[in-house]
Amino acid sequence: MAPIQSAEQTVLAIRPEGLPAFWPADNPWLHALVFIVASIAFALVMVIVFIYVERRGVARFQLRLGPNRAGPEGVLQAVADLIKLLLKEDIVPRLADKVVHLLAPIVATVPAFMVFAVVPLWGDGAMLADLNAGVLYFIAISSFGVVGVFMAGWASSNKYSLISAMRGVAQMVSYEIPLVMALLGVVVFAGTLSLNGIVDAQSIPFALLQPLAAVIYFLAMSAEINRTPFDLLEAESEIIAGYHTEYSGMKFALFYVAEYGHAVAGAAIFATFFLGGWKGPVLPPVLWLVIKMLVVFFVGFWARATLPRLRVDQVMGLGWKALLPLAVINVLIAAVEVLFWPSGTTQWLLVPINIAIGALLVFLWSRTVSLRGGRVEVRTRAEVKA
Amino acid sequence: MEATETRTEPFVINLGPHHPSTHGVFRMRVTFDGEVVVDVEPMFGYLHRGIEKLAEGRTYTQIIPLTDRLDYLASMTNNWGYVMAVEKLAGVPVPERAEYLRVIVGEMMRISSHLLATGFLINELGAFFTPLMYMYREREKILDLFDMLCGQRLTYNYMRVGGVSHDPPPEFWPAVKRFVREMPGYIDEYEGLVTTNEIVLARTKDVGVLSKELAINASASGPFLRATGVDWDLRRDDTYSIYDRFKFDIPVGTNGDVFDRYMCRIQEMRQCCRIIEQALQQIPRGEFRARLPHLVRPPAGEVYGHIEAPRGELGFYLVSDNSIAPYRFHVRPSTMINLTTLRDLTIGWKLADLIVIFGSIDVVLGEIDR
Amino acid sequence: MTVALVGTGVAEAVSKSIPGSILASDEKTVVVSADKLYPAAEFLKTSEFAFDYLANLTSADYLDYFEVVYHLVSLKKNHSLVLKTRIYGREAPAVASVVPLWRGAELQEREVFDLMGISFEGHPNLKRILLWDGFPGHPLRRDYL
Numbered sequence: 062m063a064p065i066q067s068a069e070q071t072v073l074a075i076r077p078e079g080l081p082a083f084w085p086a087d088n089p090w091l092h093a094l095v096f097i098v099a100s101i102a103f104a105l106v107m108v109i110v111f112i113y114v115e116r117r118g119v120a121r122f123q124l125r126l127g128p129n130r131a132g133p134e135g136v137l138q139a140v141a142d143l144i145k146l147l148l149k150e151d152i153v154p155r156l157a158d159k160v161v162h163l164l165a166p167i168v169a170t171v172p173a174f175m176v177f178a179v180v181p182l183w184g185d186g187a188m189l190a191d192l193n194a195g196v197l198y199f200i201a202i203s204s205f206g207v208v209g210v211f212m213a214g215w216a217s218s219n220k221y222s223l224i225s226a227m228r229g230v231a232q233m234v235s236y237e238i239p240l241v242m243a244l245l246g247v248v249v250f251a252g253t254l255s256l257n258g259i260v261d262a263q264s265i266p267f268a269l270l271q272p273l274a275a276v277i278y279f280l281a282m283s284a285e286i287n288r289t290p291f292d293l294l295e296a297e298s299e300i301i302a303g304y305h306t307e308y309s310g311m312k313f314a315l316f317y318v319a320e321y322g323h324a325v326a327g328a329a330i331f332a333t334f335f336l337g338g339w340k341g342p343v344l345p346p347v348l349w350l351v352i353k354m355l356v357v358f359f360v361g362f363w364a365r366a367t368l369p370r371l372r373v374d375q376v377m378g379l380g381w382k383a384l385l386p387l388a389v390i391n392v393l394i395a396a397v398e399v400l401f402w403p404s405g406t407t408q409w410l411l412v413p414i415n416i417a418i419g420a421l422l423v424f425l426w427s428r429t430v431s432l433r434g435g436r437v438e439v440r441t442r443a444e445v446k447a
Numbered sequence: 448m449e450a451t452e453t454r455t456e457p458f459v460i461n462l463g464p465h466h467p468s469t470h471g472v473f474r475m476r477v478t479f480d481g482e483v484v485v486d487v488e489p490m491f492g493y494l495h496r497g498i499e500k501l502a503e504g505r506t507y508t509q510i511i512p513l514t515d516r517l518d519y520l521a522s523m524t525n526n527w528g529y530v531m532a533v534e535k536l537a538g539v540p541v542p543e544r545a546e547y548l549r550v551i552v553g554e555m556m557r558i559s560s561h562l563l564a565t566g567f568l569i570n571e572l573g574a575f576f577t578p579l580m581y582m583y584r585e586r587e588k589i590l591d592l593f594d595m596l597c598g599q600r601l602t603y604n605y606m607r608v609g610g611v612s613h614d615p616p617p618e619f620w621p622a623v624k625r626f627v628r629e630m631p632g633y634i635d636e637y638e639g640l641v642t643t644n645e646i647v648l649a650r651t652k653d654v655g656v657l658s659k660e661l662a663i664n665a666s667a668s669g670p671f672l673r674a675t676g677v678d679w680d681l682r683r684d685d686t687y688s689i690y691d692r693f694k695f696d697i698p699v700g701t702n703g704d705v706f707d708r709y710m711c712r713i714q715e716m717r718q719c720c721r722i723i724e725q726a727l728q729q730i731p732r733g734e735f736r737a738r739l740p741h742l743v744r745p746p747a748g749e750v751y752g753h754i755e756a757p758r759g760e761l762g763f764y765l766v767s768d769n770s771i772a773p774y775r776f777h778v779r780p781s782t783m784i785n786l787t788t789l790r791d792l793t794i795g796w797k798l799a800d801l802i803v804i805f806g807s808i809d810v811v812l813g814e815i816d817r
Numbered sequence: 818m819t820v821a822l823v824g825t826g827v828a829e830a831v832s833k834s835i836p837g838s839i840l841a842s843d844e845k846t847v848v849v850s851a852d853k854l855y856p857a858a859e860f861l862k863t864s865e866f867a868f869d870y871l872a873n874l875t876s877a878d879y880l881d882y883f884e885v886v887y888h889l890v891s892l893k894k895n896h897s898l899v900l901k902t903r904i905y906g907r908e909a910p911a912v913a914s915v916v917p918l919w920r921g922a923e924l925q926e927r928e929v930f931d932l933m934g935i936s937f938e939g940h941p942n943l944k945r946i947l948l949w950d951g952f953p954g955h956p957l958r959r960d961y962l
Contacts, residue, residue: 436796749877777873787923
């Protein structure tokens with residue numbers, strides 16, 4: 062059995078070959094400092110880009126112009142919004158649990174940015190920490206955001222917020238499982254849990270090799286970051302603004318950043334797992350990653366601009382009845398394929414096979430799983446007494 | 448498997464009067480068990496302006512602007528129902544051209560109102576404003592046409608006792624012809640976006656089913672009644688104005704669920720286009736308003752005039768004592784009466800369904816609270 | 818076209834079934850006495866008249882008496898009738914509720930109760946609807962200022 066590595070070594074398992082020659086690879090603290098700043102800056106800039114792209118893009122879908130006043134073509138709208146939110150009064154409800162109310166936006170925001178520690182953003186190995194358990198780290202961190210949501214819903218002492226928080230917990234717990242199962246298929250093919258290793262293994266993007274896993278992951282990710290059609294947490298027509306109904310000013314801004322931060326993280330992870338991450342010809346690696354993230358995000362807000370929302374029990378039904386069994390079957394198929402199919406150049410042949418299998422399975426499930434109906438028999442107090 | 452006994456505590460939410468999807472200042476006191484609706488109690492009166500009392504102190508003509516403010520998304524039909532009741536009471540003849548103009552604007556009002564009804568219904572299903580914005584695009588065109596007619600976009604005050612207030616300007620006719628020609632294509636567009644969407648079907652099929660018997664017993668009217676399968680439309684079954692001259696069908700649902708209400712409205716819009724097209728072909732030249740004294744003074748008596756407004760049967764009960772103001776003025780609020788069955792429709796459904804079912808009834812608070 | 822039934826003809830049939838219920842009748846309307854309203858309405862709903870649809874329910878104040886007006890329609894036979902009842906006395910006017918026959922009366926009776934102050938006996942949930950509890954008086958009465 063190999064000796065257990067020290068914590069420092071594990072966290073800062075630097076792979077210097079993707080970095081320039083002058084890189085201080087022997088100084089882990091300097092390395093960490095540079096990459097922490099760079100990762101968070103990347104995430105924040107991408108949040109602003111995503112907000113702008115979504116607002117303008119959805120406006121196009123809706124025959125509107127979108128923000129076009131602040132700065133050229135409205136690019137400074139996010140800055141204007143931020144200034145407005147900073148200057149707004151911070152309102153805390155009288156019956157709120159003040160400490161939890163204050164902590165909730167922080168707890169919700171931080172995990173979104175922590176994910177970027179293990180994502181190869183700038184090229185081969187150019188990342189904060191190439192953990193050999195990177196996938197586990199990502200799963201653990203990304204599911205932590207719901208704690209902030211629940212804290213917000215609970216501390217606000219608002220019934221709409223509480224409903225939203227309960228929905229959030231139920232939804233995240235349900236969708237975490239198909240999400241992990243979908244990633245397992247990729248891990249089986251890649252043979253590693255390191256995100257950089259997964260990118261390296263993609264001579265064929267896993268979106269082609271594992272199409273079903275890609276679809277399941279995308280849906281589960283949409284549910285995790287609660288975007289349409291799974292945006293139960295912020296269902297405006299039902300529960301006002303959900304868990305952040307009672308938030309204003311900078312705390313609300315943090316939730317807003319958290320929402321888009323999770324979207325950025327989700328898109329980055331999808332691009333890394335299924336679209337080959339930073340890989341691509343001509344352009345610098347980070348630009349390739351950004352392009353891929355924007356493509357993923359575009360599909361996300363395309364759905365948002367087009368689809369209505371599912372009901373809470375339908376979301377649960379979809380997760381447990383459709384996505385989970387499909388993900389499990391997908392892992393089985395992937396395992397069988399890896400066992401019996403010689404890896405190498407003939408792997409291309411698996412692409413049409415897997416697409417066909419995925420299409421067949423989705424078709425079968427669409428015929429058998431129905432989300433219709435859903436009325437519950439209730440008895441009123443008077444009937445119970447009688 | 449034996450079900451385990453878990454005890455849950457129901458809790459009460461006051462949905463409204465400032466909730467984003469209660470279409471104004473409607474309030475429901477809802478008891479929930481988790482997300483499941485256990486009890487609903489509608490509460491009215493947040494927009495009560497006492498229009499019935501105000502009308503008793505105004506002349507018959509002065510009441511017309513008051514009716515604009517009843518169902519403010521269908522002001523034209525409110526005007527129409529009221530002036531028709533007064534005409535019935537006073538025995539005033541209406542010129543042909545005015546009748547045609549009334550049919551044209553009335554049907555355009557129905558399209559506009561149904562556009563908003565379906566648009567907001569889809570919005571309440573959770574679609575992020577896209578279908579609504581598409582429907583707003585066409586509603587905007589209708590409002591522009593009304594702007595040409597009377598200079599107003601929401602409260603028209605267009606109808607008069609014995610006719611209408613203005614003859615349309617010449618540029619109105621090509622515009623309305625173009626609109627009627629293009630509208631069916633736009634309806635196809637909405638249907639392509641919404642009708643066959645699986646999520647829409649999952650959310651609306653078999654949700655909030657109203658039975659035929661209950662619908663009739665509870666005096667439901669309009670698309671809400673027809674969606675249950677009751678073939679009853681005042682335009683055909685109690686023909687008023689000149690509706691007997693047009694060929695049109697009355698769309699009827701089968702299930703009485705949210706989806707049928709949506710489909711009824713979509714199909715009705717197509718029929719509206721047919722009616723307007725025929726009216727545009729038939730409209731004669733001539734007077735647009737009968738010559739009447741300034742003050743209408745109907746003989747003593749009473750009248751109940753009703754028309755098929757977009758949201759259902761809109762009735763006006765007038766009692767005259769041969770003075771210049773009505774002795775009693777009562778509006779039959781179609782949407783308030785449609786809300787009678789709200790509790791039956793929503794019990795056992797979830798919070799999200801409650802909003803959708805309420806949206807499918809399509810209420811306007813101006814008419815409910817008066 | 819909905820046929821408006823001749824009031825006198827309907828009145829004859831009603832009085833044959835429920836003697837002493839008719840106060841007056843003319844071309845358009847049938848006026849029944851307040852204490853016989855419910856049986857008369859039940860007769861109109863269940864007999865061959867088949868008035869299954871209560872289109873409108875309202876009231877008017879004539880100072881000597883209150884009049885409650887029911888506009889009945891039969892969707893099956895497509896005919897209509899104006900049924901009225903008169904309630905004398907301004908202190909505590911009351912009449913039987915028709916909610917057991919037509920649920921459509923539920924909110925309309927509440928409205929009449931709220932604005933005209935006529936209470937309906939047997940209504941499942943009779944309370945003010947447009948105005949708040951404790952509002953002084955009933956605004957649609959002619960002596961309300």
